[in-house]
Amino acid sequence: MTLFPSILSKTTVTLVGILLVSAAFAGNGGRPTGASTRTLDATESAGIVIMREEEKLARDVYQLLYTQWGQPIFSNIAASEQQHMDAVGTLISRYKLPDPASHTATGVFVDAELQTMFNALMSQGQSSLQAALQVGATIEDLDIKDLNERIAQTDNPDVKLVYSNLLKGSRNHLRAFVSQLATLGVTYVPQYITQAEFDAIVNSPQERGSV
Numbered sequence: 001m002t003l004f005p006s007i008l009s010k011t012t013v014t015l016v017g018i019l020l021v022s023a024a025f026a027g028n029g030g031r032p033t034g035a036s037t038r039t040l041d042a043t044e045s046a047g048i049v050i051m052r053e054e055e056k057l058a059r060d061v062y063q064l065l066y067t068q069w070g071q072p073i074f075s076n077i078a079a080s081e082q083q084h085m086d087a088v089g090t091l092i093s094r095y096k097l098p099d100p101a102s103h104t105a106t107g108v109f110v111d112a113e114l115q116t117m118f119n120a121l122m123s124q125g126q127s128s129l130q131a132a133l134q135v136g137a138t139i140e141d142l143d144i145k146d147l148n149e150r151i152a153q154t155d156n157p158d159v160k161l162v163y164s165n166l167l168k169g170s171r172n173h174l175r176a177f178v179s180q181l182a183t184l185g186v187t188y189v190p191q192y193i194t195q196a197e198f199d200a201i202v203n204s205p206q207e208r209g210s211v
Helices: 007-025 042-069 072-094 112-125 129-152 157-183 195-202
Strands: none
Touching: 042 072, 042 112, 042 129, 042 157, 072 129, 072 157, 112 129, 129 157, 129 195, 157 195
């Protein structure tokens, strides 16, 4: 990860995803229904652990930016990011992985790179409301890139389900931040996904339902 030089429908999407994953884990000795029993490889396991903290980073930044600026977009999306964390937490519990976010305070991260990124994001986001909205767009931009990579790295159905629902939510978040910036006359330029992917996202409507 390189340090960078409507919301209600999003929450519904993520909640549906969590319910689907929970249902998939029910019965059959705790194994996903219809899925063969297997262990995760090192790449899949590491991806789940880092995504848990990456979603925590988003939640923590948005909570603190809401305290700073009082804009509902930050509190609404922070609540959705908590649902993201919970969804990844389901995978951590399912596969008995170490949870880096189980006892860490707001703004504290096990991963040193995420800690550095959090510090930089907060420094930028506290300088102005416009900068805070740009921070939000940047976080979602990066999240989309990382989730696309994680999806490509796994063939596990329940992991793909969680990541796909998080990806849908992140696209909705990006649309929201870009829209808010546009009202200020600011055009966000993507830093992590391609311009073509960015254009396709922001020029399409909010996504609903489950994957």
